[in-house]
Amino acid sequence: MTPRTAPLRVLTVAGSDSGGGAGIQADLKTMLALGVHGMSVLTAVTAQNSLGVQGAWELPVEAVRAQYRSVVDDIGVQAVKTGMLASAPLVEAVADLLAGTAAPVVVDPVGVSKHGDPLLAASALDSVRTRLLPAATVATPNLDEVTQLTGVRVGSEDDMRRAADAVLAYGPRWALIKGGHLPGGAEAVDLLTDGAEEHWLRAPRHDNRHTHGTGCTLASATACGLAKGLTVPEAVREAKEYVTGAIAAGFALGGGIGPVDHAWRLGTRA
Helix, strand or coil: CCCCCCCCCCEEEEEEECCCCHHHHHHHHHHHHCCCCCEEEEEEEEEEEECCCEEEEEHHHHHHHHHHHHHHHHCCCCCCCCCEECHHHHHHHHHHHHHCCCEEEECCCCEECCCCCCCCCHHHHHHHHHHHHHHHHHHHHHHHHHHHHCCCCCCCHHHHHHHHHHCCCCCCCCEEEEEECCCCCCCCEEEECCCCEEEEEEEEEECCCCCEEHHHHHHHHHHHHHHHHCCCCHHHHHHHHHHHHHHHHHCCCCCCCCCCCCCCCCCCCC
16 A cells, blocks of 8 residues: 555644633644644643633643654644643743744634633733744734733724734734624624735624634634645635534533534534
8 A cells, every 4th residue: 555645734732621622622623624634732731611611730831842842843744823821931932932933823812711711821911922922923812812912902893903903013924803702793703914904704693602612723723724825814714614614513512601513514423
């Protein structure tokens, strides 16, 4: 038999969600569904379910650095996605690692969980602004994370432009402002911009409360598109389509907010 060519490789640097809906688990499911080989650098372990986060423990910097070097130096990557980094030392260590990696980077500046549980120390915010965001090809904050990082409060689509400008001021090449938390409206609206061109991404707002993992999934799907050689607008547009379908198919799990369905395109759900 002829050996198969290795698939494209995407690395996620993020925390674990023991409930399987977000974090490393959501990232790897997304990568599998989109046809790339997913790899992981674990930054933290959480005790987490559909009701919230009951505990979180970050890994030592040396463990994160060793995982990253082990994967990148031997296997190589076509794109990197970052998620929960928890503390300033972790943020700064990851930023240093990214600076030496020749691959596009999607930064999901995770600040709080779907249930409002803090996942980033307040003392790490400055490191995210000054070290991590400048390394990003695309930064993907939701509206709460925009406020946390920039102080800009978003209540309308017009405010999303101000939010994007504030995020871009920290140095990412592109900012994707996710408007899923905007009140009302029949559409979920996101704004992608590099300061020169704007792309407004609209999709039907599905009446489904089971949306755990949307941010991780969107960022990972974007990284998959970049690994395949798509432009940033193309990658984000395809990621938006994928996550919209995953939200529509989200399912109940436990007693709280269930996850999106990463396998919705595969038709394998019993």
